[in-house]
Amino acid sequence: MKQNDVLIVGGGAIGSSIAYHLASDKDFAGRVVVIERDPSYARASSALSASSIRQQFSTPLNIHLSRHGIEFLRTAPKLLDVDLALKEMGYLFLASAAGQAVLRANNAVQRGEGCAVELVEPAELARRFPWIATDGLVLASFGAANEGWFDGPSLMQAFRRAAQDRGAVYVADEVVGLGRRHVDLRTGGRMAAGTIVVAAGAWSGEIAAMAGIALPVEPRRRSVFVFDVRRPPGPTPLTIDPSGVWFRPEGRFYIGGTTPAAGNDPAGAPLEVQHREWDEMVWPVLAARVPAFEAAKVVNSWAGYYDYNTFDQNGIVGRCPAAESVIFATGFSGHGIQQSPAVGRAVAELIAHGEYRTLDLRPFGYERISAGRPIRELNVV
Ligand SMILES: Cc1cc2nc3c(=O)[nH]c(=O)nc-3n(C[C@H](O)[C@H](O)[C@H](O)COP(=O)(O)OP(=O)(O)OC[C@H]3O[C@@H](n4cnc5c(N)ncnc54)[C@H](O)[C@@H]3O)c2cc1C
Incomplete structure (x- = not known):
């Protein structure tokens, strides 16, 4: 040996x-x-x-x-000779009344750690992100730096x-x-x-x-939907609705998904896209939260496993x-x-x-x- x-x-x-x-x-x-x-x-x-x-x-x-992560991603082209197409467009967490206290507490932790995050009230949210329907929202947290996708x-x-x-x-x-x-x-x-x-x-x-x-640690399936919209609403951070539905731009399309309902998230489920999640959970939320997404059409999808620590x-x-x-x-x-x-x-x-x-x-x-x-x-x- x-x-x-x-x-x-x-x-x-x-x-x-x-x-x-x-x-x-x-x-x-x-x-x-x-x-x-x-x-x-x-x-x-x-x-x-x-x-x-x-x-x-x-x-x-x-x-x-993750702070080291973003620093590394910025230097990766030099270190690893690779183009990672890093887009630093930020994350936007939206909160309803039920999620407000947690959003504030998280924001305090993040600010304590020196993160460039700000709490945004609904009126300001509507001004800065006019494509969002603010119904049911009481607060948002926007990360203006060190966040995005690659x-x-x-x-x-x-x-x-x-x-x-x-x-x-x-x-x-x-x-x-x-x-x-x-x-x-x-x-x-x-x-x-x-x-x-x-x-x-x-x-x-x-x-x-x-x-x-x-x-x-066990495999928990997550479905991702690639969707097209007729009229893109404009610059969009990765946005997380209070329901857990998330979306972000991906090239000329968008991607989005959600967390399966508790009780419908078994370990090791086959890696098959759950189209019902789009129909019943993702699209209804997208259409209500972003009116421009009402006409969203799924053009591709995939499923992968979270390495989920229970x-x-x-x-x-x-x-x-x-x-x-x-x-x-x-x-x-x-x-x-x-x-x-x-x-x-x-x-x-x-x-x-x-x-x-x-x-x-x-x-x-x-x-x-x-x-x-x-x-x-x-x-x-
Ligand atoms: C839909 C989805 C969205 C996600 N979004 C994000 C995100 O936005 N940001 C983020 O940071 N993370 C995200 N994640 C999580 C992230 O993808 C994972 O945490 C990360 O990729 C884990 O990397 P890994 O190398 O541990 O696992 P993997 O990439 O799965 O690599 C593990 C490897 O081990 C190999 N392997 C397994 N068993 C054996 C064996 N017995 N013998 C030999 N080889 C074996 C497998 O073939 C595999 O290649 C997402 C995950 C999913 C599924």
């Missing part, structure tokens, strides 16, 4: 960012192997996300992760390419068994390593279970207390692609230097799960 220093299970944005940051670290001279079962990434979340980035979280650590699949591929250029090796195979210092592969082999990183996105819970470790909807990053050679980097629940630069950097630091050197991600460690201490993220879109 060949000895590797680091084996990364999953070569999506998170696994490839870890590989890139490790392979770029001058103090790390080990061999890095990434095991990715599907080099076409047909079902990988990093290829199927809405690829958006925001500062408007309720958890300060998420703000810090080409997520290209970011993932750029991390992969750059990791390979720096010596990381990608193996096309499936992990079917996990031990403390080895993995078993579908093709029959076994690979050993000093450190094993589980970065298998929505399938990470399944992989941890192979070693008897309970990891509360415990508190935040990333689980760091060593597994029951098996110190195993590191988790997963569970980002709808905000993983924007956090992939910071998470990759942090996990590389942990492996290469034995500690976090830039952002301290210890609060997101597995220990909070065993201790029953959730850090619940309230702004999960």
Whole structure:
């Protein structure tokens, strides 16, 4: 059995960012192997996300992760030789009376962390975004800087390419068994390593279970609808209605979706677009909130999995207390692609230097799960 220093299970944005940051670290001279079962990434979340980035979280650590994310995205063309088509158009969270207190509390956290976010009253909202019908709205929060969207699949591929250029090796195979210092592969082999990183996105819970470790991460299906409107209303931030329906421009079209109703969000549902969600949940809200969207026509759609952390909807990053050679980097629940630069950097630091050197991600460690201490993220879109 060949000895590797680091084996990364999953070569999506998170696994490839870890590989890139490790392979770029001058103090790390080990061999890095990434095991990715599907080099076409047909079902990988990093290829199927809405690829958006925001500062408007309720958890300060998420703000810090995404702040590094936006800085990284701006320098990615130089660092990774890739055009990510970054559009910094902002996020606009809308609140009804029921959501007002949470919006204000989140805004206070964000301002405390130095985010350029402002609370906007309905009259001002109507003046600045005249395409919004303000019925039922009492407040909005607009992020005027450091928020927008980009080409997520290209970011993932750029991390992969750059990791390979720096010596990381990608193996096309499936992990079917996990031990403390080895993995078993579908093709029959076994690979050993000093450190094993589980970065298998929505399938990470399944992989941890192979070693008897309970990891509360499961695949939750989300549908995305690409729609055309006859008359685009004008510059539009990524907008989140109080109902949970969200939308943003995508080229000359728009994309949008929602969170399935509680009780209709099972783990591992087949990756089939839920057209009923458009008919019954998304379109009615869009047509009421943006009159120009009444004539919206779906021109394309897809479904992907959130790597959903059922415990508190935040990333689980760091060593597994029951098996110190195993590191988790997963569970980002709808905000993983924007956090992939910071998470990759942090996990590389942990492996290469034995500690976090830039952002301290210890609060997101597995220990909070065993201790029953959730850090619940309230702004999960
Ligand atoms: C519809 C949708 C919208 C989203 N919108 C956003 C957004 O706007 N902003 C944001 O930041 N995030 C968003 N996300 C979340 C984001 O896409 C994920 O958090 C992120 O891509 C996770 O990256 P990952 O590398 O961990 O997972 P993945 O990209 O899924 O990569 C995991 C890889 O592991 C591989 N794998 C799994 N099991 C095995 C095995 N046994 N052996 C070998 N390989 C294996 C898979 O093939 C896969 O390629 C969205 C997700 C979806 C589905």
